[in-house]
Amino acid sequence: MQEILKKLDLLEYVESFSKLLSREKSIILEGDINLHHRFIKELSNFDFKEPPKILNLNNALMHIQKQGILKVSDIYEFVKIITYFIYLKRFNFEGKLQEWIDKIIIPEEINKICYYFDEKSNLKSGIDEDYDSIRESISKNKQEIKQNLYKTINSNKVRTYLVDSQIHYINTEECILVRGGFNHILKASVIDRSNSGFFYVIPHSVSTLKQKQSDLLNKREEILFKVCKEISSLFEKNLLFLKFINKEFDRFDHYQARLFFAKIGDKNFILPNKKNQNKLVDFRHPALSDAKPITIDFSKSVVMITGVNAGGKTMMLKSILSSVLLSKYLLPYNTHKDTKIATFKEINAVLDDPQSVKNDISTFAGRMLEFSKLFMSKNAIVGVDEIELGTDSDEAASLFKVIIEELMQKDIKIIITTHHKRLAALMASNQNVELVAALYDEENRKPTYEFLQGTIGKSYAFETASRYGIPLNVIKKAKEVYGEDKDRLNELIERSSALEIEYKQKIAKLDEEIFEHQRLNKNLKDTKENLDEHIYIEKSKLHKEYKDARDEAKKAIKAKVAKGHQHLNIAHDKAQSITTQKVQDKVENLKVGDRVKYRTTKGILISIKGSKAYIENDMGMKVQVKLADLQRSGNPPKIKTKPKTTVTVQKPDSGHVKLDLHGQRSDEAIENLDKFISDALIAGFDEVLVYHGIGTGKLSYAVKKFLDSHPKVKSYTDGHPSQGGFGAKVITL
Numbered sequence: 001m002q003e004i005l006k007k008l009d010l011l012e013y014v015e016s017f018s019k020l021l022s023r024e025k026s027i028i029l030e031g032d033i034n035l036h037h038r039f040i041k042e043l044s045n046f047d048f049k050e051p052p053k054i055l056n057l058n059n060a061l062m063h064i065q066k067q068g069i070l071k072v073s074d075i076y077e078f079v080k081i082i083t084y085f086i087y088l089k090r091f092n093f094e095g096k097l098q099e100w101i102d103k104i105i106i107p108e109e110i111n112k113i114c115y116y117f118d119e120k121s122n123l124k125s126g127i128d129e130d131y132d133s134i135r136e137s138i139s140k141n142k143q144e145i146k147q148n149l150y151k152t153i154n155s156n157k158v159r160t161y162l163v164d165s166q167i168h169y170i171n172t173e174e175c176i177l178v179r180g181g182f183n184h185i186l187k188a189s190v191i192d193r194s195n196s197g198f199f200y201v202i203p204h205s206v207s208t209l210k211q212k213q214s215d216l217l218n219k220r221e222e223i224l225f226k227v228c229k230e231i232s233s234l235f236e237k238n239l240l241f242l243k244f245i246n247k248e249f250d251r252f253d254h255y256q257a258r259l260f261f262a263k264i265g266d267k268n269f270i271l272p273n274k275k276n277q278n279k280l281v282d283f284r285h286p287a288l289s290d291a292k293p294i295t296i297d298f299s300k301s302v303v304m305i306t307g308v309n310a311g312g313k314t315m316m317l318k319s320i321l322s323s324v325l326l327s328k329y330l331l332p333y334n335t336h337k338d339t340k341i342a343t344f345k346e347i348n349a350v351l352d353d354p355q356s357v358k359n360d361i362s363t364f365a366g367r368m369l370e371f372s373k374l375f376m377s378k379n380a381i382v383g384v385d386e387i388e389l390g391t392d393s394d395e396a397a398s399l400f401k402v403i404i405e406e407l408m409q410k411d412i413k414i415i416i417t418t419h420h421k422r423l424a425a426l427m428a429s430n431q432n433v434e435l436v437a438a439l440y441d442e443e444n445r446k447p448t449y450e451f452l453q454g455t456i457g458k459s460y461a462f463e464t465a466s467r468y469g470i471p472l473n474v475i476k477k478a479k480e481v482y483g484e485d486k487d488r489l490n491e492l493i494e495r496s497s498a499l500e501i502e503y504k505q506k507i508a509k510l511d512e513e514i515f516e517h518q519r520l521n522k523n524l525k526d527t528k529e530n531l532d533e534h535i536y537i538e539k540s541k542l543h544k545e546y547k548d549a550r551d552e553a554k555k556a557i558k559a560k561v562a563k564g565h566q567h568l569n570i571a572h573d574k575a576q577s578i579t580t581q582k583v584q585d586k587v588e589n590l591k592v593g594d595r596v597k598y599r600t601t602k603g604i605l606i607s608i609k610g611s612k613a614y615i616e617n618d619m620g621m622k623v624q625v626k627l628a629d630l631q632r633s634g635n636p637p638k639i640k641t642k643p644k645t646t647v648t649v650q651k652p653d654s655g656h657v658k659l660d661l662h663g664q665r666s667d668e669a670i671e672n673l674d675k676f677i678s679d680a681l682i683a684g685f686d687e688v689l690v691y692h693g694i695g696t697g698k699l700s701y702a703v704k705k706f707l708d709s710h711p712k713v714k715s716y717t718d719g720h721p722s723q724g725g726f727g728a729k730v731i732t733l
Helices: 002-007 011-018 033-043 058-065 072-088 095-103 108-113 129-153 204-237 239-263 313-328 363-374 393-409 421-427 461-467 472-482 484-558 564-577 666-683 698-709
Strands: 168-170 173-178 188-193 199-203 279-283 294-297 302-307 346-350 380-384 412-417 433-441 446-453 595-598 601-609 612-617 622-626 658-660 687-691 715-718 728-732
Touching: 002 011, 002 313, 002 346, 011 239, 033 095, 033 239, 058 072, 058 204, 058 239, 072 108, 072 204, 072 239, 108 204, 129 173, 129 199, 129 204, 173 188, 188 204, 199 204, 204 239, 239 687, 279 313, 294 313, 302 313, 302 421, 313 346, 313 380, 313 412, 313 433, 346 363, 393 412, 393 421, 595 612, 601 622, 658 666, 666 687, 666 698, 698 728
Parallel strands: 302 412, 302 433, 346 380, 380 412, 658 687
Antiparallel strands: 168 173, 173 199, 188 199, 279 294, 433 446, 595 601, 601 612, 612 622, 687 728, 715 728
16 A cells, blocks of 8 residues: 555655544545445534544453453543543434444443543542542642651751752652752752752652652552453453444544545545546646646546656646545545546556666566556556656557557556657557647747647657757757658647647537527527416406406396496407417427427327317326417426335344343244344344353254354354353354
């Protein structure tokens, strides 16, 4: 891992991520990457404090397994882990994240131990009476030592010999600084001398108190040892739980470190896909400051990068490989969220000169050795810098053409940088090869650090040499040696690149014009539909007014108003004369099967009978309308995807990792054991403990026979003496 990180200039980036981990570990996050990404995404919705720094506890777990007694420091490391999970359980998580946290059930006896210690790993008051008594005695003893020293300092007899009136600490010992001759008036022990020849001394009266302090400290250690022994014994009984929670803490540690790392610099997680989609969008390599963003599609089997010297070809190659590696290990980085990276099993970088005097290997031989290993790989991505390095370019071009084509057959993606145009020309006709050229600014005579896909780039060796101080007369002679025919080839390459750039610019401009045309067309359609709707509403209002007027006329007739029928007929004739013409495009000849629109309803035309038509709308209802009222609609309905069928496995009621079968019949015990193992598998436990006792041996035999035939049982052993010995089985799932 370190080697590939060094080659891709990612060491510093990964180290900055590792500093966010609570304890040192590999950056590799094992398991289903999609599930991990889902947990991190759910966790991002909550503000939580970062976990405390934790030491590696593998040795401590092994010590517990061997019935050893842990130190207070080791016990406190477990306490910090358990306390942090107690803190996490206070959050109202949702979905899979809540299921995972709920699965971590802390035994009550372990939970109590978390309240034994303060934040400095000292035993709290009230836990052990003897310990509290000794602690109080030590405190009093320290106070007596200070008072004795101050009394000595303030003594008139001693003051004559004092260098200063301070209490000094030499090798953690409290003492005073005196001149020579002090022994005439003070009984004391010399523990050191100053640079000026004075003496650091401890009065004998203080020495007696210090001896008492030492005895008290020894007594405190004895009591603390007794407490550690009791806790270690309790830990031994819950060893499976401690292993489980230690592993789950590492998993959460990976999540929180990635989440906090993503927030620094607004980085994105790019989840690898299985559709072989590979496209970088606005990627910035972490090793570069103020880097130009890179956008490149590398979905094809081979990407061949050519062009100007010092134009960023190698960094382009490293950027592609870096994005793949960071996505593979679910590490966030600076790129657009539209970036797509496929899944690769292996990532190889052939970047350095493999020549080695020690191994007696040449540059080309070293390259061949590295390429030979690739034939054993599958589903890999390989980056090769300066592919024809170390041998004749024409021979190498032919050789590497065949090698690359063979590797393509093995599902290997290859990213290549080269200055030699022959290999690029040989591979250009292959539809699985993507050509990329590093661009050069002719006017300002320097690389642009930009890239153009679909063409071969010129190296600009003469221009680069001139830029770095090679005399012009030397460059002129070199061009003469180079030859006019090859110079013409370079001119053709330049012209091809210029045409390619012009072509892409025109396409971009046409795309903009097409987009604008589509926008205007949509606006016109929306305006027409709104106008049609307005006319329909106005017509409805007129019909309502007519209906109201007609109702009033009927009332007048009933009231025997003279000439009521005559006025009613006149009103009816006027209503019939009200006509509105719908604003719409010229009606095309509609046929059965066409998609049509009637007012605000859209559907399929299913039959035509004279001036009438039948349509089936998007809701599945059949409607009879006038054929003249229909207009063509080109917008298909949104296809509703069928809901995914999910299977919900009921979570077991108990999260314990122990089962007691004592006193049960064989058939009853096996039934309970089968359910217990199923619940343990659903809960995600790796190891469980089953008590069956010794007795006549029938129950023990039945349990063994069942475990031998169970497909999910990896292995089982007799329990530790503290776990029941031959009367119990530790089962690995």
